[in-house]
Structures are given as C-alpha cells and as structure tokens.
Amino acid sequence: xxxxLPLEIxxxxxxxxxxxxxxxxxxxxQAVTAAAEGRGERFLFLHGPPGTGKTHLLAGACNRAxxxxxxxxxxxxxxxxxxxxxxxxxxxxxxxxxxxxxEQAADPAWERALFHLYNALRERGGRLIAAAIGPPTxxxxxxxxxxxxxxxxxxxxxxxxxxxxxxxALRAAALARGLPLGTDVADYLLRRFPRNLxxxxxxxxxxxxxxxxxxxxxxxxxxxxxxxxxxxxxA
Numbered sequence: 001x002x003x004x005l006p007l008e009i010x011x012x013x014x015x016x017x018x019x020x021x022x023x024x025x026x027x028x029x030q031a032v033t034a035a036a037e038g039r040g041e042r043f044l045f046l047h048g049p050p051g052t053g054k055t056h057l058l059a060g061a062c063n064r065a066x067x068x069x070x071x072x073x074x075x076x077x078x079x080x081x082x083x084x085x086x087x088x089x090x091x092x093x094x095x096x097x098x099x100x101x102x103e104q105a106a107d108p109a110w111e112r113a114l115f116h117l118y119n120a121l122r123e124r125g126g127r128l129i130a131a132a133i134g135p136p137t138x139x140x141x142x143x144x145x146x147x148x149x150x151x152x153x154x155x156x157x158x159x160x161x162x163x164x165x166x167x168x169a170l171r172a173a174a175l176a177r178g179l180p181l182g183t184d185v186a187d188y189l190l191r192r193f194p195r196n197l198x199x200x201x202x203x204x205x206x207x208x209x210x211x212x213x214x215x216x217x218x219x220x221x222x223x224x225x226x227x228x229x230x231x232x233x234x235a
Contacts, residue, residue, distance in 0.1 A: 015059035019172050023165035025053065028156045032057045035127050036064035036072075036096060043122075043153025046131040051196040052158035054131035058098040061129055070095035078104040085113035092120030095127065102132040102150070103139050111143040118149045128153075161197065163190055170200050174218070177208050184220050192227070203227075 017036070022029045034040030046054050058074055065072040071094045078101035080087060085107070091097055097117070099105075105114060121128050132139055136151035161169060167186040174181035181204075193199055210226040211218055 015056045016063050017057070017060035019176060020053060020056055020060055021161065021165050021169035021172060023161040024159045025156075028057065028158055031154060031156060032061050032129060033064065035129055036061040036070075037068060038065075038070065038095070038127070041154040042125075042127045043118075044129045045136055045150055045153060045155040046129065046158055047133060047135045047155070048158030049133060049160065051198045052160055053197070054158060055100055058100050058129055058131055061096065062098055065096045072096040072098070074098045075100065077101045077110070081105055081107055081110050085109040088113045088117050091117055092124055092126060094121075097121060097126065097128045099128065099130040102130050103134065106140045106142065108142065111141055111146050115143060115146045115149060118146070160195075163195065166190065166195060166197065166200070169197055170204065173201055174204055174208075177204075179204075179208060179211060179218055181218055182220070185218055185223050188220060188223065 017029065017033055020029055028046055031041055031044055032046075035042070035044055046057060048054060055076075062072040062074045073091060073094055073096075075087075075098065077099060081104055099114070102114075105111060118128065120126075130150055135155055135157070136147050139147055139150070141147050167183070167190060170186050170189065171181045171183075189200060189203060193203055207218055207223060207226060210216075211222075214222070216222050
C-alpha cells in the first residue's frame, strides 16, 4: 500500500535517525529508534513546535524500518487530507505507520479513518508513531475517541535545540550535502538568523547553490559575500 500512495516524499538530505541531533530530545530519539526496530512502545505520540525535528524522526523511523525489511509508510497529513481518506485502507497490515501533522486531520472522514486504522493496528500488532504541534488532548479533532486513542501510548514533548546542538545539527546537515561547515560559519549563521532549524536549513540551501555555482567551499568570507548580495543575484 505504501508504494501506491499518490505522493512523492522528498527529504533533502534523506532523513536518518543517525543524523538526528537530539539535544534535550534523547528520550524521543531512543523511543522512535526502538519502535522502528520493532521494539519498545508500539504507539508513540510526539509533539512540539515547528523545527523540533518531528518530521526528521518520522522519516528517519521509516528509513530505519525499511532497512530492516519492515513494511512502513510515512503520511504527511497536511498534504494528504485534501485527498480521500480511503488512502488509509489496507495500512493495518503495515509494520510501522508514521503520521505527521496530525492536527491537520480535522475532517470527519479522515478522523474516522484514522480511528479505525489505530484500532486495526492495535489488533494486528502493528506500530504507529504520530506527531503534531500539540499533545493529543489539545488537537482540534471533532472525534473524542480518536484523541483518546492517540493518548493511549507514550507521549513525548520535543524541545527546541540549544545553540550548541543547533550548530551541530546545521553542520551535520551541511556535511550530508557534501559541504564541510566550519564552527566559525555555523556561529555566524546563528548570530545572523533566527535560531530555528527550518530557517537555518533554508539559508544552508542558498549557500549550497552558491557554493556549487562558484565552485567555492563555505568559508566565512565567501558566506558573508553571498549573504550580502541582493537575493536576485543569489537566485
């Protein structure tokens, strides 16, 4: 069923649990890793503000499960909920289902489908990792039974990374692109831009393109020059 979903998920760089910088989220990384390997809690719910690594953990769990020969599927509900909830039919036979952006599933048909999927996975011994901005009790869902089901398993809050861990995550993301990033450059970006990973990764993407075009490494002088240029010249 996972191969039949009419959506191509593009994760750049490919999200892997090995590349997740945990910071204060070590318990969540441990629980997700265990679930992806068929161990530990069968039902996990992760919540936290944007940029705390929810999507990375879910996609990384799918990559880990697939690498072990387990059937898995990653569902970004914020994109899928515009389609028919019939997409969930048959997923109860999947070893691991990862649901992202659960707060976006505030639609009666999708809520019922998710409720039945949860129950079917529980009966068949499958596993589920769900993620949202808030905890299950705070989700804007009209089906109380779905909220209660999502709260049955282990619920873990994800926290923003401290500056040192944020710099480490940025350097890891750069290295995954084949771009060694010095400590001086990472510190410069943290001082210049908002301290959240999605924003910093967007900047890194711009620097990656500039580095490829100029065939230059990401030295601090080069980064300063690129970021000082008007955006039209960077495009």
